[in-house]
Amino acid sequence: MHCQIQDLDALDRRLIDSYQRGLPVCPRPFLRVAERLDTSEAEVIARLERLQSLGVLSRVGPVFDHARAGASLLAAVAVPKVERDAFAELINAAPGVNHNYAREHDYNLWFVMTAPDAPELEARLGALEARLGVPLLRLPMLESFHIDLSFPIPWAELEST
């Protein structure tokens, strides 16, 4: 269900490659981007709108540091495989869940719970744990060795798959 990589032309790709970070904080940032990519401000805005509507971009904006922006916690639960979707729905319905993945392990649902502060995080986790009826594996981040989430897009490899 991914979009056709061929639908993204050279300008789309340059936008993505050049501006996963470093969008200028100036009155007309998209004009600056346009000047650097040798196109117009209106074209940049139209491209960003299209990439957003295709779902290629979740948004254009800041990525906040989880550890500093508030409280967050990676948690996992082990649930029966046939009930996994139902458990995942309960997890998604809980306030503050921003990632929720099925993974290949006895602990088969992995999610990140966020909250404005630590007491609220604990309250949210406790409420969800009670709702699920299974113990949460709680794995707070103790130390970060890597704080950059941007990832170079392997365009050529995507073309060939």
Next chain:
Amino acid sequence: MTLTPIALDTRPASGNPDAHRHLRALLEQGLPLTPRPWRTLAEQVGMAEEGVMACVRRWQAEGLIKRLGLVVRHRRLGIQANAMVVWDVPDEGVALVGRRLARETAVTLCYRRPRRLPDWPYNLFCMIHGTRRERVLADLAAIVERLGLDDLEHRVLFSTHAYRQCGGRYVREGAA
């Protein structure tokens, strides 16, 4: 580096804390795609455009904002394989292994987390993304060899389904 939460530090020396909290809540949803996005935001929160930009620059300088730009949904582009690799590293060596893993281009995140014995013996986590499972496993094998990690017990947890993948929402609802 150990990060100290500065969760409630949304109140700079000057300015209106409510407006700043409102601004953060709006920023978490992304910039308006208008020619003057900061002005559009400024109007929504009742600040001056220059004040909004100053706020964002300060949050960048403080590390609250890690990066500002296009937030890509990798799955949507066909980068479907997403492996969480978990390692059981002796405590005295975990920081060194963590720093070396983090320097690998294939590794997009690398965190130390607590063990939860007996169920969970792993204390170091990293993410490796790629177009396909085989590619991710090849990247991992190359890393293990290059860094000499063969002796460390590790597991690869590929994701099989994304029930949710979105940015953080840290600001208290109703704050704005």
